[in-house]
Amino acid sequence: MSTKLTYFDFRGLGESLRYLLRYAGVDFEDIRITFEEWPKVKTSMPFGQMPLYEEKGKTVTQSLAIARYIAKKAKLVGKNDWEDLEIDAIVDTINDIRQKITQYYFETDAELKKKQKEGPLFKETIPYYFERLENIAKENSGYMAVGRLTWADFYFAAVGNAMNHFSGIDLLKDRPNLQAVKNRVENLPAIKKWIEIRPKSDF
Amino acid sequence: MSTKLTYFDFRGLGESLRYLLRYAGVDFEDIRITFEEWPKVKTSMPFGQMPLYEEKGKTVTQSLAIARYIAKKAKLVGKNDWEDLEIDAIVDTINDIRQKITQYYFETDAELKKKQKEGPLFKETIPYYFERLENIAKENSGYMAVGRLTWADFYFAAVGNAMNHFSGIDLLKDRPNLQAVKNRVENLPAIKKWIEIRPKSDF
Numbered sequence: 001m002s003t004k005l006t007y008f009d010f011r012g013l014g015e016s017l018r019y020l021l022r023y024a025g026v027d028f029e030d031i032r033i034t035f036e037e038w039p040k041v042k043t044s045m046p047f048g049q050m051p052l053y054e055e056k057g058k059t060v061t062q063s064l065a066i067a068r069y070i071a072k073k074a075k076l077v078g079k080n081d082w083e084d085l086e087i088d089a090i091v092d093t094i095n096d097i098r099q100k101i102t103q104y105y106f107e108t109d110a111e112l113k114k115k116q117k118e119g120p121l122f123k124e125t126i127p128y129y130f131e132r133l134e135n136i137a138k139e140n141s142g143y144m145a146v147g148r149l150t151w152a153d154f155y156f157a158a159v160g161n162a163m164n165h166f167s168g169i170d171l172l173k174d175r176p177n178l179q180a181v182k183n184r185v186e187n188l189p190a191i192k193k194w195i196e197i198r199p200k201s202d203f
Numbered sequence: 204m205s206t207k208l209t210y211f212d213f214r215g216l217g218e219s220l221r222y223l224l225r226y227a228g229v230d231f232e233d234i235r236i237t238f239e240e241w242p243k244v245k246t247s248m249p250f251g252q253m254p255l256y257e258e259k260g261k262t263v264t265q266s267l268a269i270a271r272y273i274a275k276k277a278k279l280v281g282k283n284d285w286e287d288l289e290i291d292a293i294v295d296t297i298n299d300i301r302q303k304i305t306q307y308y309f310e311t312d313a314e315l316k317k318k319q320k321e322g323p324l325f326k327e328t329i330p331y332y333f334e335r336l337e338n339i340a341k342e343n344s345g346y347m348a349v350g351r352l353t354w355a356d357f358y359f360a361a362v363g364n365a366m367n368h369f370s371g372i373d374l375l376k377d378r379p380n381l382q383a384v385k386n387r388v389e390n391l392p393a394i395k396k397w398i399e400i401r402p403k404s405d406f
């Protein structure tokens with residue numbers, strides 16, 4: 001098989017790529033690295049990071065870049081350059097808040113973590129972003145961009161669960177349009193099937 | 204004028220867009236917000252952020268998404284989808300290390316900042332990234348991707364100065380291939396002229 005995706009044995013940043021590959025009907029090897037294997041594998045990764053995507057013997061990292069590439073195969077991109085700009089922009093915005101929440105979760109300094117939990121991240125930043133994301137999903141009729149299904153919806157659906165888990169909050173509660181985005185992606189036949197058969201993990 | 208770029212009165216994340224617009228020959232209004240104006244302007248910005256790009260009355264934020272869009276006008280993109288993936292991936296990698304350095308610079312907790320200065324960021328992460336970026340520039344004959352001039356070079360050249368300023372290190376010293384990328388972009392006639400006439404700022 002010439003297409004391979006190498007990532008940890010959880011959903012994380014790999015799941016949007018698994019969704020997109022499944023939706024696109026690309027036959028790929030879903031390689032999962034355990035935490036035991038990771039220190040050794042890490043040294044072989046460009047910039048020590050996964051996911052790693054391989055096609056016809058060529059490899060590349062960076063999850064959003066890979067997602068955009070697979071989205072072109074899946075015809076989940078814009079109809080013109082401006083639409084692609086709108087899709088790219090909302091993906092980067094979702095990624096901004098995802099990064100903030102992920103950094104909080106993996107903060108190892110207990111005092112600093114407590115400060116963040118009680119401070120601006122939870123009191124201001126998260127509500128600020130999700131209020132605006134909900135409005136954007138509403139304006140786009142239950143999609144993240146351009147009023148129809150694009151890879152921005154796949155990205156949001158795939159990282160939404162991780163953001164919930166990492167923040168300890170149900171971020172989609174009382175946000176029906178964001179919930180609609182997630183439901184719509186998860187109910188696509190290819191994704192529904194994947195969710196049934198995929199390895200179980202917390203995030 | 205129908206094209207407008209709104210950003211702070213410094214280079215930062217706006218400069219790669221100014222470079223690309225200049226190179227593309229797009230006539231645009233270079234709107235600069237002072238720190239005094241910013242609190243008021245911030246409330247009108249989607250997600251409270253700049254740069255904001257406007258074209259034909261439509262606006263969008265997110266610097267990398269905008270850069271990719273202008274790069275298409277400037278013909279600084281890949282020849283096929285895989286080349287675009289390689290360009291996108293290196294841009295995201297440069298952005299990763301830029302973010303880490305920028306977060307350090309703007310850290311307000313003095314003790315935490317000192318820890319970072321003496322810890323893994325400066326001892327491991329920065330050398331690790333720049334050694335690999337230098338190798339990539341070498342493999343690509345003095346370009347960041349696909350062996351010829353693309354918007355990845357513009358992005359690297361534009362944020363390189365900011366990374367130097369924020370880290371307090373000349374990150375391109377003894378890295379001739381990265382220096383070549385920066386020099387090449389800065390010596391393009393449109394960019395050379397812009398550098399001569401642009402407002403002066405530290406980063």
